[in-house]
Amino acid sequence: MLQATGVTKSFGGLVAVDDVSFEVDDEEMVGLIGPNGAGKTTLFNTITGVHPPSDGSITLDGTELTGRKPFEIAQRGVVRTFQTARTFNESTVLENVEVGAVFGNGDDQDVAEERAHECLEFVGLDDQSDAEVSGLNLADRKLLELARGLATDPNFMLVDEIGSGLTPAELNTLTDTLERTCHERGISVFWIEHIMDAIMGSTDRIIVLNQGQKIADGTPEEVQNNDRVTEAYLGGGDE
Numbered sequence: 001m002l003q004a005t006g007v008t009k010s011f012g013g014l015v016a017v018d019d020v021s022f023e024v025d026d027e028e029m030v031g032l033i034g035p036n037g038a039g040k041t042t043l044f045n046t047i048t049g050v051h052p053p054s055d056g057s058i059t060l061d062g063t064e065l066t067g068r069k070p071f072e073i074a075q076r077g078v079v080r081t082f083q084t085a086r087t088f089n090e091s092t093v094l095e096n097v098e099v100g101a102v103f104g105n106g107d108d109q110d111v112a113e114e115r116a117h118e119c120l121e122f123v124g125l126d127d128q129s130d131a132e133v134s135g136l137n138l139a140d141r142k143l144l145e146l147a148r149g150l151a152t153d154p155n156f157m158l159v160d161e162i163g164s165g166l167t168p169a170e171l172n173t174l175t176d177t178l179e180r181t182c183h184e185r186g187i188s189v190f191w192i193e194h195i196m197d198a199i200m201g202s203t204d205r206i207i208v209l210n211q212g213q214k215i216a217d218g219t220p221e222e223v224q225n226n227d228r229v230t231e232a233y234l235g236g237g238d239e
């Protein structure tokens with residue numbers, strides 16, 4: 001289980017994440033929403049060690065993550081995908097996923113290849129394993145990023161706005177793949193998304209940030225009926 005207590009991250013005078021506490025349970029799928037600039041990506045960065053918190057504590061199964069380097073946190077099974085897919089476009093689909101297996105899990109070549117194929121099959125891309133990544137469409141690139149993350153054999157996956165720019169059918173496939181990641185593979189999924197229908201329909205719980213602060217934490221229904229949440233969106237959190 002991931003537990004964050006009083007997490008704060010300031011950039012100069014700006015408090016991007018302000019005293020935020022929450023938990024994500026084992027095998028739980030939790031959404032993270034909030035207006036632009038609310039601090040969602042920054043919160044992810046505090047978890048992965050990219051921007052360590054200025055204050056507060058983040059533990060995974062009781063082990064303190066704060067103060068550890070990003071690669072150490074990754075080795076503990078925390079993996080993330082990016083708002084803009086970061087793939088190696090001159091390589092094949094299979095090679096991209098093998099990278100995850102080798103660097104994340106220390107697999108040797110044969111094991112890495114086998115694991116990569118299994119992960120590609122899981123996301124529905126195995127028939128394209130020899131294709132060059134530059135030829136993939138946006139939706140398949142996002143699935144590829146998921147496969148690469150899965151190849152590291154994580155127990156906690158952070159997903160940052162993976163739904164943008166997809167057709168409804170593509171979004172369905174992606175959502176379904178995230179749900180299976182959580183429920184079939186037993187991986188906790190912490191998912192930032194601004195496409196409300198997608199996140200409301202598949203998460204167990206949703207945490208809402210506004211101007212760095214947590215303003216709600218509950219079931220999708222509870223969050224949708226929360227006045228502070230409605231206000232935050234209507235008020236426009238854009239900075």
Ligand SMILES: Nc1ncnc2c1ncn2[C@@H]1O[C@H](COP(=O)(O)OP(=O)(O)O)[C@@H](O)[C@H]1O
Binds near residue numbers: 016035039042
């Ligand atoms: N590396 C950084 N340096 C300075 N300010 C930053 C940095 N990253 C984010 N911020 C600021 O922190 C606030 C929260 O940003 P961010 O976490 O990206 O929001 P969100 O992902 O919710 O849209 C914004 O005001 C943003 O400008």
Ligand SMILES: [Mg+2]
Binds near residue numbers: 041
């Ligand atoms: Mg963001």
